[in-house]
Amino acid sequence: xxxxxxxxxxxxxxxxxxxxxxxxxxxxxxxxxxxxxxxxxxxxxxxxxxxxxxxxxxxxxxxxxxxxxxxxxxxxxxxxxxxxxxxxxxxxxxxxxxxxxxxxxxxxxxxxxxxxxxxxxxxxxxxxxxxxxxxxxxxxxxxxxxxxxxxxxxxxxxxxxxxxxxxxxxxxxxxxxxxxxxxxxxxxxxxxxxxxxxxxxxxxxxxxxxxxxxxxxxxxxxxxxxxxxxxxxxxxxxxxxxxxxxxxxxxxxxxxxxxxxxxxxxxxxxxxxxxxxxxxxxxxxxxxxxxxxxxxxxxxxxxxxxxxxxxxxxxxxxxxxxxxxxxxxxxxxxxxxxxxxxxxxxxxxxxxxxxxxxxxxxxxxxxxxxxxxxxxxxxx
Amino acid sequence: xxxxxxxxxxxxxxxxxxxxxxxxxxxxxxxxxxxxxxxxxxxxxxxxxxxxxxxxxxxxxxxxxxxxxxxxxxxxxxxxxxxxxxxxxxxxxxxxxxxxxxxxxxxxxxxxxxxxxxxxxxxxxxxxxxxxxxxxxxxxxxxxxxxxxxxxxxxxxxxxxxxxxxxxxxxxxxxxxxxxxxxxxxxxxxxxxxxxxxxxxxxxxxxxxxxxxxxxxxxxxxxxxxxxxxxxxxxxxxxxxxxxxxxxxxxxxxxxxxxxxxxxxxxxxxxxxxxxxxxxxxxxxxxxxxxxxxxxxxxxxxxxxxxxxxxxxxxxxxxxxxxxxxxxxxxxxxxxxxxxxxxxxxxxxxxxxxxxxxxxxxxxxxxxxxxxxxxxxxxx
Numbered sequence: 001x002x003x004x005x006x007x008x009x010x011x012x013x014x015x016x017x018x019x020x021x022x023x024x025x026x027x028x029x030x031x032x033x034x035x036x037x038x039x040x041x042x043x044x045x046x047x048x049x050x051x052x053x054x055x056x057x058x059x060x061x062x063x064x065x066x067x068x069x070x071x072x073x074x075x076x077x078x079x080x081x082x083x084x085x086x087x088x089x090x091x092x093x094x095x096x097x098x099x100x101x102x103x104x105x106x107x108x109x110x111x112x113x114x115x116x117x118x119x120x121x122x123x124x125x126x127x128x129x130x131x132x133x134x135x136x137x138x139x140x141x142x143x144x145x146x147x148x149x150x151x152x153x154x155x156x157x158x159x160x161x162x163x164x165x166x167x168x169x170x171x172x173x174x175x176x177x178x179x180x181x182x183x184x185x186x187x188x189x190x191x192x193x194x195x196x197x198x199x200x201x202x203x204x205x206x207x208x209x210x211x212x213x214x215x216x217x218x219x220x221x222x223x224x225x226x227x228x229x230x231x232x233x234x235x236x237x238x239x240x241x242x243x244x245x246x247x248x249x250x251x252x253x254x255x256x257x258x259x260x261x262x263x264x265x266x267x268x269x270x271x272x273x274x275x276x277x278x279x280x281x282x283x284x285x286x287x288x289x290x291x292x293x294x295x296x297x298x299x300x301x302x303x304x305x306x307x308x309x310x311x312x313x314x315x316x317x318x319x320x321x322x323x324x325x326x327x328x329x330x331x332x333x334x335x336x337x338x339x340x341x342x343x344x345x346x347x348x349x350x351x352x353x354x355x356x357x358x359x360x361x362x363x364x365x366x367x368x369x370x371x372x373x374x375x376x377x378x379x380x
Numbered sequence: 381x382x383x384x385x386x387x388x389x390x391x392x393x394x395x396x397x398x399x400x401x402x403x404x405x406x407x408x409x410x411x412x413x414x415x416x417x418x419x420x421x422x423x424x425x426x427x428x429x430x431x432x433x434x435x436x437x438x439x440x441x442x443x444x445x446x447x448x449x450x451x452x453x454x455x456x457x458x459x460x461x462x463x464x465x466x467x468x469x470x471x472x473x474x475x476x477x478x479x480x481x482x483x484x485x486x487x488x489x490x491x492x493x494x495x496x497x498x499x500x501x502x503x504x505x506x507x508x509x510x511x512x513x514x515x516x517x518x519x520x521x522x523x524x525x526x527x528x529x530x531x532x533x534x535x536x537x538x539x540x541x542x543x544x545x546x547x548x549x550x551x552x553x554x555x556x557x558x559x560x561x562x563x564x565x566x567x568x569x570x571x572x573x574x575x576x577x578x579x580x581x582x583x584x585x586x587x588x589x590x591x592x593x594x595x596x597x598x599x600x601x602x603x604x605x606x607x608x609x610x611x612x613x614x615x616x617x618x619x620x621x622x623x624x625x626x627x628x629x630x631x632x633x634x635x636x637x638x639x640x641x642x643x644x645x646x647x648x649x650x651x652x653x654x655x656x657x658x659x660x661x662x663x664x665x666x667x668x669x670x671x672x673x674x675x676x677x678x679x680x681x682x683x684x685x686x687x688x689x690x691x692x693x694x695x696x697x698x699x700x701x702x703x704x705x706x707x708x709x710x711x712x713x714x715x716x717x718x719x720x721x722x723x724x725x726x727x728x729x730x731x732x733x734x735x736x737x738x739x740x741x742x743x744x745x746x747x748x749x750x751x752x753x754x755x756x757x758x759x760x
Contacts, residue, residue, distance in 0.1 A: 030517045033517045040530065040531040041542065044535065044539070060543075071451050074503070074567075076506060076565040077506060078561075082549070127421075137413045147417050155424065158431070161424040162445030169460070173554070177551070177552045183563035
């Protein structure tokens with residue numbers, strides 16, 4: 001069970017530090033359900049035996065669920081975009097443009113970037129577009145942008161768009177809004193591509209891949225900050241670029257990198273999609289290991305701006321936002337430089353940023369003197 | 381692309397006939413998007429070749445998308461529950477009970493009953509539970525009922541619950557509401573189980589499987605009718621059974637029947653999940669064939685009640701609601717009686733209800749003197 005950032009209308013201090021929790025996250029209410037659901041879900045794995053199959057138990061708690069179907073592994077997932085559409089809707093009012101082509105990419109990225117962490121090649125994406133009423137689809141500029149962006153993202157990831165749902169849910173989804181999600185199915189083929197962390201160990205290199213901005217996690221915080229800005233989403237954060245536009249930079253699709261790595265003979269030992277919980281996601285795997293980061297990638301301007309406006313120190317910022325690194329790949333040390341080159345050849349900046357060491361479970365971001373321990377991330 | 385029933389707030393005559401269109405369906409707004417999306421989706425199939433695979437083109441426009449991955453076919457889907465939760469929420473206020481165990485089954489049924497139409501064995505279900513805020517999950521009775529019902533439905537269908545999403549989407553999903561969906565992945569294994577209609581032909585028998593009530597399609601109409609009832613959802617429609625409770629009877633899960641058929645050596649030529657568009661769904665396959673129904677199953681009391689209250693004639697009712705038949709299986713004539721017996725052995729009433737004939741594309745419901753022609757159903 002993954003979680004998108006919940007939002008609330010808690011009053012906040014208009015000038016002080018704004019943490020993620022203050023932006024409306026209340027995991028205390030969701031977590032008991034999540035734990036019950038995880039246990040119930042785990043208990044259903046036995047049904048696969050009746051079909052001659054078994055689950056890959058190590059994938060429970062990972063970003064995608066994996067089943068051994070004999071000649072290869074089957075991976076599947078459903079992922080929600082979250083609340084990024086609220087920014088797109090506000091910006092559309094301010095500029096008259098539609099941002100739903102980028103929003104489509106964001107939605108697909110949420111599913112694809114999780115699915116590939118286990119070593120899967122994404123094959124089929126299904127669209128889940130639940131609108132607040134039929135009227136949503138009547139804005140043809142916006143609807144066509146959503147279709148065009150969805151198609152283009154499928155092309156980038158070489159996946160087939162299988163179909164989907166376009167329900168109009170008046171009374172459930174708010175009028176004028178849309179709840180976007182994507183499901184994705186893929187294969188881990190051949191089976192040695194499986195990367196659920198069993199090979200992860202001391203000596204591995206940590207490769208970080210660049211993000212394009214906030215991606216689709218941390219939007220609750222980003223939206224809260226607008227209240228503090230006299231020009232709101234139209235505030236310039238760098239010459240000619242508004243806060244709103246910068247927030248809407250589409251999430252990077254990382255599957256071209258993982259596919260290119262496979263073709264080059266590199267099999268990652270593990271991958272982490274850096275979404276909610278920021279760099280604490282580097283602690284995702286349950287193994288007792290230390291992740292020492294010696295090089296920190298440049299921070300994208302919109303994230304630097306959010307950090308400044310929210311008056312967050314580096315520890316808070318790196319524990320919440322991707323801070324310039326959207327995806328981490330753990331590879332054998334000897335594959336590190338080639339992994340960086342292969343990512344760059346796909347047009348994605350990448351850095352050989354750290355090493356895995358024996359030691360207590362923690363992330364040490366040395367240049368910033370930050371340590372996250374296991375207590376900072378409880379995902380399962 | 382499938383569609384759930386959109387709803388609107390169009391004024392309606394409080395006493396006259398209430399059609400599905402008057403209950404708020406406006407396909408004119410959704411259809412242009414749907415057609416554009418279908419074309420864009422179809423154009424992405426070429427990407428599978430890069431992975432060594434191909435789509436089963438005949439599955440485009442069917443209820444699930446199918447890819448040939450070599451040793452077997454892969455089928456996948458995402459499906460929305462629709463607005464049935466609005467009835468559950470109203471009934472919870474009136475009775476103090478939670479109906480989310482049944483709602484969970486409904487949601488899974490939406491995905492499973494579509495996936496099995498192509499001959500797939502469902503393997504993995506993912507949960508999509510998008511709430512209007514963290515608070516939704518704080519009602520532990522309701523949340524636990526949702527988990528328990530989800531687990532039980534997985535057990536009935538022998539699928540593994542892989543995981544899912546539990547986002548809190550304040551600003552997108554209405555406060556106090558939840559948008560429920562399920563994705564499902566399965567295999568068609570062995571490949572001769574594929575049922576996309578290529579074997580469907582004159583002489584085949586039409587087996588209808590019983591529904592439990594309204595299932596999860598037609599709820600917009602059912603909710604509109606409440607305005608006409610002095611006792612609303614608490615109106616008794618049969619001794620001791622209220623309208624609300626009857627509406628909330630969970631959707632029948634049909635995969636135990638399709639799996640039992642396979643074990644008995646019966647391979648359906650085609651299947652149709654009777655959801656939106658009622659019995660017009662019998663026209664789903666593009667072939668030019670006549671479907672002659674000689675026996676009409678008993679109509680469940682809640683559907684008879686809706687028909688009477690909405691003052692619909694049989695033609696309108698059968699073109700909108702399942703009218704007692706939730707699923708149709710098309711088999712060789714010689715397999716007809718055994719198919720009925722196998723369904724009944726799974727606890728699901730079934731009838732050898734009609735035959736497929738050469739002739740113009742139409743459904744003839746002889747006992748009711750109703751004909752639906754191709755003009756009555758445009759799904760692709």
